Amino acid sequence: MITIPFNKPYLTGNEVKYIENAVSRGKISGNGYYTKICQDLFRKKFGFKKCLLSTSCTDALEMAAILADIKDGDEVIMPSYTFVSTANAFILRGARIVFVDSRSDHPGMDESQIEALINHRTKAIVPVHYAGVACDMDLIMKLADKYNLFVIEDAAQAIDSYYTGSDGIKRPLGSIGHLAAFSFHETKNIISGEGGMLAINDERFIDRAEIIWEKGTNRSAFFRGEVDKYGWVDLGSSFLPSEIIAAFLWAQLEKLEEIQSKRLEIWEFYLKELQDWSISKGVNLATVPNFATNNAHMFYMVCKDVKQRKCLIELLKKNGILGVFHYLSLHKSEFYREKHDGREIPLADHYSNCLIRLPLFYELSEKELKKITETLKSF
């Protein structure tokens, strides 16, 4: 019997009120009032050139793959230790995925291994900011410049997290690559059930992104009076979420700072309480490189082996606590192992086997937190 779940969606209190308001405005399909105010806030707060809400982060990645004009045989470089959508979005356009291993100090991809994987078919690099912790974007953007590649940040977990490059400027994740995708799935810091967003930083993509978002039509330009009738001008899909979803998200956005600071408190409690214990057990706790900030999306630990992880998950479970593992290396998946080029990707496998995530949600009480750390310490 689980008494402390791994995740619990947090409601700020205004969600239903804003949904009612969206409904009373007589428009609950996409691209209405709440969509616009959410997009505006994201744009202004994080300095993206343009934002488009989507029905999921998966869909935002699919928009990015269309915008990057990914075609049969193009290669896209990304970590093996990531969610399936990072890869699927590009495979749907015909791409071959070239997987990079993770860093030894962090499950994010090892930037130093990317260049050796670039060839004339390479079209894009997709850094995944695992746990909301930045990849070393200076290195990645330099490679993109050198080889003329697109960088599409998978910022699913990375809202309100930052990267400081060699110029000393602190930039929001998702504002650095040409394009970026965010998730508002119920497991994220701010949520809308299912939901996501495409952030566009390279202005060349803005007009086309809006068209693709509106099912391949120039409907948005029409409603701004820029064209006198609208029609089918490009590929596209229905990437817009309902106003019901956008209204929900708006209530979350209003409380972004409060949510972030509460999550950070929890994260730091874990770190402080578990530090000595983890050293004694050969467990590595989550780390944040100097160039990155911590948005406290996730608190994870890397066990010394798969057996230790199994025992820890069982111990937690016996005490009513749900700790969970995370991704399984994509290069070893049933779907892709035959398509993979056969390289060993050992650290991705290591994190697949040994990483464990602890409960982390707004309403996690101090008492529950203590129960979790005390349970672990009894191991």
Add this chain to the structure above:
Amino acid sequence: MITIPFNKPYLTGNEVKYIENAVSRGKISGNGYYTKICQDLFRKKFGFKKCLLSTSCTDALEMAAILADIKDGDEVIMPSYTFVSTANAFILRGARIVFVDSRSDHPGMDESQIEALINHRTKAIVPVHYAGVACDMDLIMKLADKYNLFVIEDAAQAIDSYYTGSDGIKRPLGSIGHLAAFSFHETKNIISGEGGMLAINDERFIDRAEIIWEKGTNRSAFFRGEVDKYGWVDLGSSFLPSEIIAAFLWAQLEKLEEIQSKRLEIWEFYLKELQDWSISKGVNLATVPNFATNNAHMFYMVCKDVKQRKCLIELLKKNGILGVFHYLSLHKSEFYREKHDGREIPLADHYSNCLIRLPLFYELSEKELKKITETLKSF
């Protein structure tokens, strides 16, 4: 100043209550309680083998295109007089679209013209049940059998509408082809803002559909205990809507009969009031073939020419009424005209130029209805 809009989303009253309930269940991502009860009700009421809610009808069509294994160079036959998503979903998989003209008595596609367009590259036929009125499915299914093609019903407008074939059996639209896609966009009879559903009638597709729906993973089978861990096994996307959307839809579904009968009343009022007038003006009113039922999704009129339509739309507008035209022939669109094979498709063009839709929504009052018909009669 418009006082009678073209559409107004109707709320049955329980939408917000069910959304609150979904939230209180602690799960607002997809495939939860409300998703399941919606899917079960659709399946039982309409005899589909399996239903999967989606974020839009567009997305349901995209799932169908993946399931039908549409590949580069495959041809897909569909009407030119349809929404862009009917075509985009297949183009995203590499298909070439072969457009069929509309019927002279109805904007739906002329079934008698399909066979001449079939060749060895043809993979699927996509009948669009325009205005919720059935295509002649006997003819289409016979062709599919003869040439081994998939039939994917675009039933976006066709919920709770029926077709009676030569065997005398009345079958729900969406239950006849191998696959079918429905829309719950705010302009439809029952709504969820943005939303849709894939109906699966050919059992061979059931397992794979669920995988594609869950981002290419066998997560659903895992939660049923059929596999001991879940992973990446296929292509896929995030086609699941949030439970917030499903909860909204459930409130609508509870009132399906009430909504349908009210819409039918409005539809019949138009028909009765406008019959004599339309004959005198050379305007053709919406018709329903003997093999089809009418779900009163739409009341449309076909003017004798584009000039007459323009005058009628202006007359309505001057009286505060929003009447609108509908699709523009896809074979003449900026996106597809160069890709089209050059055939003339005159009736699709005729409906593009001459069709006008009148306001039709649950809360349209008798007074408003009378104002609309009286305004038209003053023409």
